[in-house]
Structures are given as C-alpha cells and as structure tokens.
Amino acid sequence: MNEGEQKVPSLQVIVGLMRSGTSLLGHLLGEVGWARYAGESHAVFDVEEGVRKAWSIIEPELPPELQGSEGPPFCDKVLVPGQVPDGGRFLAGRAERVYLLLRHPLAVWRSLRDLDWEWGRWDYLIGQLEAMRRMVAWCPKGKLVAVGYSDLTTRAGRLSLFGRDVSSYRLLPKTGVPNWDDPEGLIRTGTIREMSLAVDYERAVSQVGEATGEEGFRKAMAIYRELVMMVGREDLLAVESREKDAPEAAKYLGLKKWGWYLRLDEWKRLFFTEVPVRVLEIGAFDGVSANLMLDHLFPHPESRVYCIDPFLPDPTTPEVCGQTREDFYENRRRGGHENQIEIFEGLSVEVLGWMISEEGYWNSFDFVYVDGSHRARDVLTDGVMSWNLLKYGGVMAFDDYEWKRGDDEFGWPRRGIDAFESVFRPELRLVKGGYRRIWQKVGSGQ
Numbered sequence: 001m002n003e004g005e006q007k008v009p010s011l012q013v014i015v016g017l018m019r020s021g022t023s024l025l026g027h028l029l030g031e032v033g034w035a036r037y038a039g040e041s042h043a044v045f046d047v048e049e050g051v052r053k054a055w056s057i058i059e060p061e062l063p064p065e066l067q068g069s070e071g072p073p074f075c076d077k078v079l080v081p082g083q084v085p086d087g088g089r090f091l092a093g094r095a096e097r098v099y100l101l102l103r104h105p106l107a108v109w110r111s112l113r114d115l116d117w118e119w120g121r122w123d124y125l126i127g128q129l130e131a132m133r134r135m136v137a138w139c140p141k142g143k144l145v146a147v148g149y150s151d152l153t154t155r156a157g158r159l160s161l162f163g164r165d166v167s168s169y170r171l172l173p174k175t176g177v178p179n180w181d182d183p184e185g186l187i188r189t190g191t192i193r194e195m196s197l198a199v200d201y202e203r204a205v206s207q208v209g210e211a212t213g214e215e216g217f218r219k220a221m222a223i224y225r226e227l228v229m230m231v232g233r234e235d236l237l238a239v240e241s242r243e244k245d246a247p248e249a250a251k252y253l254g255l256k257k258w259g260w261y262l263r264l265d266e267w268k269r270l271f272f273t274e275v276p277v278r279v280l281e282i283g284a285f286d287g288v289s290a291n292l293m294l295d296h297l298f299p300h301p302e303s304r305v306y307c308i309d310p311f312l313p314d315p316t317t318p319e320v321c322g323q324t325r326e327d328f329y330e331n332r333r334r335g336g337h338e339n340q341i342e343i344f345e346g347l348s349v350e351v352l353g354w355m356i357s358e359e360g361y362w363n364s365f366d367f368v369y370v371d372g373s374h375r376a377r378d379v380l381t382d383g384v385m386s387w388n389l390l391k392y393g394g395v396m397a398f399d400d401y402e403w404k405r406g407d408d409e410f411g412w413p414r415r416g417i418d419a420f421e422s423v424f425r426p427e428l429r430l431v432k433g434g435y436r437r438i439w440q441k442v443g444s445g446q
C-alpha cells in the first residue's frame with residue numbers, strides 16, 4: 001500500500017436516481033457525522049483508483065482538523081447508470097454501506113422537467129431504475145440501507161432517520177462550482193421543503209399533462225414497484241392524496257395536509273353565513289384556507305379575508321418554502337378572489353401593530369384565525385394584539401392547541417393559548433375546544 005492509499009478512509013455510497021435527494025442525503029450524513037462528505041468526485045470508473053482519486057480531491061477541501069486523519073468514512077454518491085457502469089456495482093462493492101435512495105419516478109420526472117434538464121425523459125429514468133434493480137439484486141443484504149425521499153424531506157422523517165433534528169447544513173464547497181447539484185439553492189440555504197408525493201403527483205399531472213397515462217411512466221413504475229418490494233418499502237408506492245379529505249380544495253395548489261378545511265362540514269355548521277364577513281387570517285401559507293373560507297363559509301361577494309404572512313422560512317412550519325408565496329397568489333387567482341383576499345406580507349407583530357394604529361381595523365373583524373408562528377410567545381402576542389381588532393360578538397379561532405414538536409413547550413402554541421385564556425376569560429365564550437380552540441368575544445368592552 002502506498003502512502004496515498006493509506007489515508008483513504010472507508011467508503012459509503014449513495015445510489016439513487018438523479019433528483020432523488022442524493023446530495024441531500026450526503027449532506028445529512030455529513031451533518032450527523034456519519035461520513036465526511038458527499039459528492040460525485042469519483043468520476044473515474046476504475047474503482048480502487050477512482051476512490052483514491054476522489055479522496056485526493058475531497059481532502060484538501062476539508063477543514064484542517066479533519067485532514068490526514070482516519071475519522072469517519074467518506075461518502076460518495078453514484079447516479080446509475082450515467083456515470084458508473086453496471087449500476088454502480090464496482091463502487092458499491094468497495095463500500096461498507098450502500099444507501100439506496102428511493103423516490104417515486106413521477107416525482108423525479110417532474111423535478112427534471114421543472115428544471116428543464118435534458119434527462120427529463122422516460123427512457124433515461126427507465127435505464128436508471130433498471131440499473132438500480134440489478135444492483136439491489138446483487139448487493140449483499142447487510143450492506144443495503146433503503147431510504148425513502150420523504151424520510152429526508154419531512155421533518156419527522158429526518159428525526160426518525162437520524163435520531164436528531166437537522167435544520168442546517170455545513171456544506172463544503174464543491175470544487176469551485178457554485179450551487180453544485182443544488183440548483184434550486186434549497187440545500188445550501190437549509191430550506192428543505194417537504195414534498196409529499198401527493199404534491200409532486202398533482203404538479204406533475206397539472207404541469208405536463210396526463211403523465212400517468214404514458215407508456216414510459218407505466219414501464220418506470222413497473223420497475224420501481226419491483227425495486228421497493230425487493231427492499232421491503234412498499235409504503236413508498238402509495239400516492240397519499242389529500243383530495244379525498246378535502247375534495248373542495250382540489251382546484252388549488254398546495255399540501256392540503258392541515259387546516260380547518262379538513263373539517264369543512266363541521267366549520268360550515270358552526271360558521272356559515274350569507275351576510276358579508278371580514279376575516280383576519282394570521283399565517284396564510286398557500287392561501288387554500290382563505291379561498292375555501294370564501295368558497296364555503298362566507299360566500300357573500302363583499303366578504304373579505306385579510307391575510308398576514310411573511311413567506312419566510314419558519315422553524316415552526318418547515319413546509320414554508322420559496323413556492324409558498326407563488327402558490328398563494330396563484331390560488332387567489334384560481335379562486336377568483338383577487339378582489340376579496342388581501343395579503344400583508346410581513347410578520348404579524350408588525351402588521352397587527354400597523355392595523356391597530358390605522359383607521360378602519362379596530363373592532364372591525366368578524367372572524368380572526370390565529371395560525372402563524374407556533375411559538376407560545378408569538379401565539380400569545382397574535383391573540384392579544386388581534387383581540388383589539390375583533391368585533392364584540394366576533395369569533396377568534398386558535399389553531400394547533402394540541403400541536404407539539406420537540407421538547408420545549410415554549411415552542412408549542414398551547415402555553416400561549418392558555419396564557420391568553422387566563423387573562424381574557426371574562427370576555428370569552430368557548431365555541432369549540434379540541435385541536436382548534438375557538439372563542440366568541442362577548443361583552444361590550446365597558
């Protein structure tokens with residue numbers, strides 16, 4: 001063994017389709033300290049030589065304290081079969097662990113098409129899937145770890161995969177190429193968005209036609225199905241459409257995974273009225289909620305919904321992403337509510353402060369929906385400030401009373417809502433308890 005080879009730590013390999021999250025997984029492995037780096041530095045197909053060469057590119061980029069030490073393995077990724085012949089078999093043979101990253105072919109295809117990449121063709125995906133299947137059939141059992149894309153991109157999945165929260169990424173520059181394999185800049189900025197298959201599916205179909213009817217799609221799905229069965233991840237086949245829960249939301253873009261409208265009938269029973277209503281919604285997200293209020297609860301053409309949202313990364317709602325703001329405006333257009341929904345782009349504390357001092361807002365709203373930041377102090381602040389804007393007789397609904405994430409209860413809404421209740425009790429009549437805590441403002445303020 002020569003000197004160069006002695007310094008090469010053991011290898012882990014990520015195998016997956018292009019746009020299936022291979023870079024993200026590599027960075028996550030780096031973040032939790034399970035591997036040094038992820039990239040595609042091998043780029044030389046003779047394995048022993050390729051691994052040594054990869055390390056010679058990677059090592060100088062590492063912080064000085066990590067150079068020259070044995071430390072954790074380094075991690076490389078393999079996109080099959082484009083870069084490594086025979087499905088990455090050679091590199092996988094050299095690796096101590098192979099992460100097989102699985103993402104639904106339709107989602108991959110949509111992503112490639114979105115970026116206008118030349119690989120957005122079914123024959124390309126079919127070739128990659130076939131190579132992956134060959135590799136899985138060959139790979140020794142104990143080596144393979146199957147990971148679903150949603151395991152990486154949902155917050156809960158990340159927690160369960162790595163046993164800890166990973167909210168920022170320490171990226172190393174990749175051989176001087178800006179934004180290397182992170183074309184949307186999502187990984188680099190730490191704004192990993194949740195992409196459920198339902199969203200991918202919906203967008204794929206709406207953006208590029210009836211993809212699911214295509215011959216190529218059917219072939220790709222047949223191989224993908226086989227692949228996930230081989231590694232026991234049949235759960236990755238399900239297209240969990242939310243539409244069955246909220247068919248009224250079908251025409252709007254978005255996750256549709258939360259919100260009062262999943263209980264539309266109940267809310268209709270409680271609040272439907274044909275008279276004009278003024279609503280304030282703190283935390284607008286993609287605007288599905290505001291549109292459905294006008295569609296189903298307050299259909300009078302003079303009803304108005306005033307929304308507040310900064311459309312900035314929100315640690316308590318990691319689903320907020322660059323797309324959210326665009327979806328909001330598109331949904332408002334789809335709903336035909338451009339004259340009825342007004343958006344204030346800012347933090348609630350700023351906008352509410354402005355509304356309090358401005359003419360025309362004080363005691364003016366019939367309905368306030370508090371669903372912005374989930375931190376207890378923010379929820380309390382939103383409740384207290386907007387209480388001044390709510391009419392007597394009006395209703396205030398706090399969302400997420402039972403929402404819990406992490407161990408810090410000051411990071412949950414409940415403390416804020418309880419604090420609000422303890423002080424405003426004389427003016428509160430409980431309309432409904434449970435996950436959403438809803439009060440009517442009673443009395444006259446005297």
Ligand SMILES: C[S@@+](CC[C@H](N)C(=O)[O-])C[C@H]1O[C@@H](n2cnc3c(N)ncnc32)[C@H](O)[C@@H]1O
Pocket residue numbers: 258259260281282283284285286287288289308309310311312314317320346347348349371372373374378
């Ligand atoms: C759970 S989502 C709202 C969902 C929406 N109300 C619905 O029912 O579909 C929370 C929203 O609050 C927004 N948000 C976070 N912090 C905020 C703040 N300080 N002021 C206003 N909105 C905030 C986020 O950007 C996110 O869009």
